[in-house]
Amino acid sequence: MSLNMHLDGHLPSTHQLSPHWQYGEFPVLARQFTHYSSRDLWEADTARLPKALAKIRRAARGFAEQHIAPLASAADLAEHLPVGECLPDVQRLLIEAGKAGWLSYFMPAPLGSMPWQAVTQPPIWQCALVVEEFSRACGGLMLLLSAHHLGCMPLLLSGSPGAITRHLAPVYRSCLNGDPHLVAFAITEPGAGSDAEEGHGAEVYRPGVVATPAPGGYLLNGRKCFISGGDLAKSATVFAALQGEGMDSWTCFYVDADSPGYSIARTEMKMGMRASGAAELEFNNVFVPNGRLIGGLRKGWALNRATLNASRIPVAAMGVGLARAATELAVDFARRYKLGGKELIHYQDVQLHLATMVAETRAIRSLIWQEAKHAWKPRQLNASLCKFHATDRAQHVVEMALDLLADHGSLHEQRIEKIFRDVRLTRIFEGTNQINRLSLIEDWQEQLLPLDSHSPIVGV
């Protein structure tokens, strides 16, 4: 930067009245408390992470920029593909992602790809870092790569060494060997989105996918809808009620997609995140052997909720990645687009606008990192809070980016309109943000009750 360069309304950093350079001339002791580095914000944040996570963050960014971002627009604009089809470039991306370990990082070697240096940090934190980087590059491709981890999560959280070694490890191995094996997470049923995510609703809901005992296993019948990645998944963790029982009998079954009777009825045409399919799965007398029952009979409801607790912080990170992308693009636009002979960023109102966007984006990232760093056993309250707040604010940031670009904002080439379509989904899936707010209260009940005047103030 030239010494005399400055934005309108601000002094050059070398000016006598600019304090930053003078901090460097303070006495040694004073410098320890004043002379900060004004390096790139992303670099500064990365440097604050534990070393292993910083390395993962850099690697995720590199992979996203090299392999995901170049495909983002084409994958978004592509015609709606027939069920089971995948763009050749996207198929290659899946292979590369698998080989690079991005489909197997919830377990360390030899089972998975998590670096051993990272095992002392909560995997949710690692996942949140990766998801932010991938979302920044493309919401749809991020979902394609991330929904797989959601599908694998019940296998992991079942705590069963058998489930991990017999089912999860082969999935991870296949991915690492360049034969991507995606796993889908199937809870949502036609006519019941929120009932699968909220206890009060589940209490009266009549399950749509039912498991009937058969010799050596169970027969599954029914439909699941809006299953992210369900069209390309080779297997799925499917939640079904036992014949004649309610949601409290929900049980998790690990089902191969090539099982007889398993079919994909349709994939949805979505507003955004179009690179990832939302599939309707149909089960017609699908036989699942007893060995593929995950976590125990009637343990599915709790396993589902534990999975959502684990996934909601990464979903919040999607919001950060998308808000960050919108902010970076808005800053870029303001730095290059000229009005009245000068770049927009020289105008004070534009500076105010961008400053708010940066603050909003960094505020939700701070919230997520604060929660993720302690998320060994992610609490429902904290995870839900992150999810609804970060995604709501993220959409606001993206709207600010659209507003800044005005008529140019609607153009696909500026990329922000796609980010809007992508971020919109984060407020709906993994429980709508209304359900997540109620989920916070549900989990807080033990502190909120009893409701009498002698109860102490509840801490917030």
Place this chain on the structure above:
Amino acid sequence: MERPEHPLRPQRLETLTQEAVELGILSLSGSEDGFGIWDHTDSAEAMLFNIGTLRHLGQANPGVAFSWHRSSLAHGLAKLLGFTLNQERFLATTLSITGHYGLGRYSLARWLKGSAIPPEEQDVLGDWLNRQQHASPIVAAEDWQTLLWPQWSDGEVVWCLSDRAGESVSRCEAQHGFDELSSYLVQAHEHGDIRSLDASQTRSIYQRMLKADCIGLMAIAVGALQRGQTLATEYAAIRKQGGKRIDHHPAVQFMLGEVEMTLQHAEAALGMTTRPLDELDLGVLLSMRARLHESLCQAANHVVQVHGGIGYMRDCGAEKIVRDLNMLKLQGGGTREIPLFLAAWVEK
């Protein structure tokens, strides 16, 4: 609107437009005095017709409504200025009333008021309307041929009819909304066919065009949200969660209530605009536009949210309403710079 995931094809839009011309809803610039959209603005009844028609059209299809609104303004303006337009295809001509980015900051307001403009602001205004130097985004029917727009020429605002064939026009990828239309970046090579009027006349016409555009965009947006409200209330009445209709849950009731409040406010605001156009203050209209579009977009998001997952799917129709409302907010320079305009508008 029956199958929102399948956008209206250009040929179908042309046919519909031709039928609307035959019905008299739209008037070509060469026709005798008619009763089409924006043909009359001098009485409350005429304004009621303009607003009501655009609102109904917005309810059915905001993209179609937008193209008819802009082309109606173009034909009306062409008639006033004596430009000759294609009389076979109504959508062959479209209009862009603002410059290449935003709303001209505070320089446009000062110029419209006839205030003295310092040189640096004159530079902004001149650059804003410099069609040769900057590419301006427009959204129009696919086969548009001519564009009517203001330009800066030798220190004055002039009206120019640019021929698509003679300009640098690049077609953009599918834009955010208005699936029935296409986006283009247009940069002028020449000044084109120009009409230069005296300054006060130009200012007066410019104000009228801005006011009509502002009202049109709001009316279409209100219609779009009315459609959204219908979708949301009908869905909420049949969808169950926790064993009861979702419209019996306060979480959903609040969102439906917000949609209703937004529509009530919008109705009241639009009601204030059913007066002769010349009696309406541009500053008041822009103030309304800034607030209204913000709240309409938010309410449309509630419509999607009430639907849950299905609201995100194209065959539901709710997500298109969000995209189209975003489009309406971003047209005409967007809404972000309106406070700057207003500060100059009320400046003593």
